[in-house]
Amino acid sequence: MPEPRSGPSGAEIDVLVAGAGNAAMCAAITAARAGARVLVVEAAPRAYRGGNTRHTRNMRLAHDEGNDILTGPYPVEEFLDDLRAVTGADSNPKLARLLLEESLDLWDWMQAQGVRFQPSLEGTLSLGRTNAFFLGGGRAMLNALHHTAEDLGVEVWYDAEVVGLDIDATSGEFTSATVRRTVPDGPGGAATDHEIAARAFVAASGGFEANLEWLEESWGPPARNFLVRGTPYNRGGVLRLLGDAGVELIGDPRQCHAVAIDGRAPKFDGGIVTRLDCVPFGIVVNQHGERFHDEGEEFWPKRYAIWGRLVAMQPEQVGHVLIDAKSIDSFMPSVFPPERADSIEELAAIVGIDPARTRATVDAFNAACRPGTFDHTIHDDCRTEGIEPPKSHWARPLDQPPYYAYTLRCGITFTYLAVKVDEQTKLIMANGATSPNLLAAGEIMAGNVLDRGYLAGLGMTIGSVFGRIAGREAALHVG
């Protein structure tokens, strides 16, 4: 039975925030600092709070000068050029500019909330100027935000999922939410529904990438073979409730950020360690032992994003990278050791593909490699001739045993489907009305500025900037 309109401690609350990650906590902190009574409801248990913020490690922010950590200036205009280069025509240019301009303030604001930064990590020098790395990673940053919120009196309910929203279909005005809360140590551990009335609602609960059934609606049965790189709790419940309540959804539901990761990764939550960047050092064959795409086409991180989709299109949604002894130390250490054998045939048998067919593929590739000077840091002149698909750079014959194999699968990072927002992060209804008190921040509205592609660290920028705006706007409804 839903309880009557009560806040956390019987008191009325001003702002209800769904989600407990970066965007949610930036909103909660900003609203609380403006005097609002804030309740945060998080579907996950405490240990898994904050969705994919836990897996992040930096945020991209504009700055006019370098400092002791950021190695140089990154003006808004340059940031905007970088963003335009990866996104499509459907992103909102006004929101994009707002995002980048507001990001100028993030360095100071984040530190004021107790977040610490550190120089870019080993192997990520290319981000040292543009991205601020969190000391200890995203979970450390998230803990700092939670400590600050706690000190401001923000209450957080864990194991508390929004299962209903009372929204006026015409005006988009929010009145209350039904929150299903499980108290694991409580009597019987049963879920209780609470009807929470609030003056404003901030949707900051992420995308739907962990909802494989939903992905299957667009992708068909192959979606069942996808791995979810982040939290299993991003099931898009609030996104769907808002869509059903008449909020306009934008973006292609089929679009998601998908990368090729170690096929042995856990189904959910494998995070950063399951990445593999060995594609340019060898060849990639499918379950039939055949190559299917130019392995020497692109640099990181572009190839990283391309290969997720490529693998998803192959039979059984797998690809096997074959490399030889020359290259085994040339990429980041993998979390799981590669398969290893003294011959290609043995290796093929171990990974479960036809040995003779694979041998023939390798022979054809080796014969097609033209001599050149190998250099994986540039588009070098090691390429193939006379085979399809070609390998246009970094092509060297696989001829030095032992041979190694990694099986790749498609790992989904996030989805692009979003609720439509204005510059105050207020939700736009399908009928064109602007909701007075429904707001959104983070991945659930990232599609407004990022309809495809990705820039490292941009997700956190979106979360923090729009989280702060949402918190500010929500606080205007303080009773």
Place this chain on the structure above:
Amino acid sequence: MSAESSETWTARQPVSGPGVLDHATASLAEADRLMTICNACRYCEGLCAVFPAMERRRVFTDGDLDFLANLCHNCGACLYDCQYAPPHEFAVTVPANLAELRAETWARYAWPAQLAAAFARNALVTTLAIVVAVAAFVTAIGVSMGSSFLEVHTGPGAFYDVVPHAVIVLVFIAALGYGLAALSISLRRYWRAIGGGALRWRDLAGAGRSASTLEYLDGGGVGCMNTDERPTDTRRRYHHLTYYGFALCLASTTLAAVLDTGFGSEAPYAWYHPVVVLGAAGGFGLIVGPIGLLAAKHNRDPDLSDAASRPMELSFLVLLLLLAVTGFGVLVLRATAAMPLLLAVHLGVVFAFFVTIPYGKFVHGFYRYLALVRDRQERTAT
């Protein structure tokens, strides 16, 4: 949303490829598993010296892991910052594992090997050492002094009414000599196992600086963690009190020995004498510090610690506390008839401390110091 870049990584220690090495113990095998996960993640790179040292490797030998275990100061930050900490299936618990491995290394390198078992039963061994030594000193002194054991002794040389000067010098030089010799042999073995190179003043001084400031017990700048993910710096403060308290007591004792033996200026000294001032200040640190550390240990998140090491840690702190309390007792009550008994007890505790030096928590500072020296050697070599 974590898309990332890793375009320029190159191995600094090329090997034949990642693989699973065989390890001598379960803690080592677990440390290898954890370091392999951490090496593919690297988010904790800025927290301390352990993770950058890990990144200099692609595979982890027993010696590598013994090195990393003692380089860890157990600040706890990497547990609370970890996206793979339990309940995640990867169950990454670096502080607890390295604590377990650390204690294991001290036993593994102990000399003579037959006494390594003293680590496993450390509380019993320490208690026995204290009880036996105190009983022996009280009995021997009581018997030799006869009725004057219960009388007031004051003025220069009063302590030598209780124990003759030559006896003190011989017994304690022998006890301390044994303790330090056995410890040195262990440390030498450890240094070889972790691949230590030729010593340079630069590294020794730098490691000394890191050790004396506890540079790596601050979670990378936020402070170390104890009860939960909220940083506090209490352990570092209490460790400083303990460490500097001990150092001041050591300075006081050394100064007294020099004055006494070299200049014929006999204890006890006046309250304003440097020996007394240093000893009193040190004793204060050595009382407040261990009490603070005992309290911190009591409140500590069990996920940060090695449960099996707990008795050893507690008995070491209690031993330090006894050293300070009995020393203070002698100072405060030296003009009373209780002095001979208190001095006997204090000497017994000091003796027990000396002979158990190589077989208890005291060694942690030396192993960690060597790990810090090794870390500096590696950093300048790459």
